[in-house]
Amino acid sequence: MNIACLVFDQITLLDAVGPMEVLSRIPGASVRIVAPENKPLRSNKSGFRLIPDCVLEELTSADIVLVPGGPGVRPLLEDKRLLDWVRGVHRTTEWTTSVCTGSLLLAAAGLLEGLPATTHWNALSDLERYGAKPVKQRVVVDGKIVMGAGVSAGIDMALTLASLVAGEAVARAIQLRIEYDPKPPFDAGSPDRVDEIVLDLARGGLDKVSAV
């Protein structure tokens, strides 16, 4: 099973690494990391420097493609070469997947026209611009398109997909392997369950607070 993961400058790296930690453990999985340019790129905030295995034109088909999100998505929404690649590889896949604002790239490529779709809670309305129907759901399965909501939702998305691809025993074993028994110290993972102060911080205020 060939798995292709798109990366780009200013990616939110957990969008990609969460699901890849799951999908790469499916028996027989083979992974390639693909980027627009064959040069080092930097993840947003977390600051990791990555080198891809190949550029878009060198990877034209995959069994599973993963499109992650992050601030680096914005310039790509108008990038004809990238959107052509998304459309082209999607024609070859068994499963086309996204995490966070990665779904905006699927939508901009025309793959979500009229379909229910999810993304980061703060970007749901952007999906409408491309004709998708945003739903507040952590994982959305639309035929062969599987989408996770914001950032960490990619882990839930990938475990769901692993069970579709390889059965529940394998998916459960992968969940155990990555010890995914989440115990968040707070109940603040949804905008519906926080106060205005926390919401403002999460919407951008964190970048404006002075150093602690």
Next chain:
Amino acid sequence: MNIACLVFDQITLLDAVGPMEVLSRIPGASVRIVAPENKPLRSNKSGFRLIPDCVLEELTSADIVLVPGGPGVRPLLEDKRLLDWVRGVHRTTEWTTSVCTGSLLLAAAGLLEGLPATTHWNALSDLERYGAKPVKQRVVVDGKIVMGAGVSAGIDMALTLASLVAGEAVARAIQLRIEYDPKPPFDAGSPDRVDEIVLDLARGGLDKVSAV
């Protein structure tokens, strides 16, 4: 706040990226990725190629240091240069942290002598060899040492630490930013809650099953 994240060949990348996605969002955070060698390295399974920002000798102090795990930990347990670096940087930190088998490196460096400690469920007994007291707990705080259990536990560890460093409102805002509202499709994140078949798969059987 200077945050240093150790990386090495055959790292389990989610161990590092989960917490860094949280810690790098603390207001004023500045991130550096440090490795034993100044050359590209490859993450285990997920297959990402990384380039560090600097080598061990170029980073001798940090406010927070993060030591992740993965199969690449094993050769480092006997690596005097790496263990000296862990001890040295630990003397300068406000917080020394680990995820998964990263705690074996803290233990091998002599930092966990007689202390309660956690790691991946499948490596708990290894901690004893270095004089630590393994506890089945997702997050352990021992003075300035903060440890997460296996792989995905790093996210819970880092949110706990973010609240200690920057207060609960900031920690909650970061949790919302990364939409950490986990909904695992299965209840299989702990060895106590799976059957023998799943346990065997997670203990290594996944690598022996033929391709799906």
